[in-house]
Amino acid sequence: MATTPGKTNAAVPAQPVTAITVLAPALGWLIPGAGHLIQRRWVRGSLLMASIVLMFTFGMLMQGHVYRPNGGDILDILGFIGDLGAGGLYVVALAKDWGREAISHATADYGTKYIIVAGLLNFISVADAYHIAIGKKP
């Protein structure tokens, strides 16, 4: 079988599992930005934390809807997955029973999207913290 020049068939070696490769993403999910802070990326971690926490907070202040675990409409399920990304913020919102109101005006709709996107941005932040932990990113 012909091989493409410049490409090898050698498998990429698996990254060793260390405490930081597990702790950084887990902590980053629970507290947005903490995965970077624990790896001494102070500025990056602080900016990520501020952006995600403020976005989630603005979403709540705009009376956004917080999706609960559900097995109904596909958009509700996707909303739940997005919200779940916010980690500790989502857990607090559930514990305090925030975001139960129906979306009755345009600002509440913006707020709902803010909350979902805050969670999705935190997923990206978690992946970035993992990449730093395995040395893929400086």
Place this chain on the structure above:
Amino acid sequence: MNLSHFSAAVLFSIFASVVFGITQRNTVYEQVRYGLYCFAMFVGGVFVAGWVMWLLRR
């Protein structure tokens, strides 16, 4: 809290651009540049979408 559509979009753009800039590039210079690029694209997209809707309404 009651934000206008535009102010909500600008606020959204700021937060998303900061996260995109930090996570999608490696050096500080590239991060700042990419963050500003994302912000410009977000806000530019708002204006383009606004004008498209204005044209459709006519």
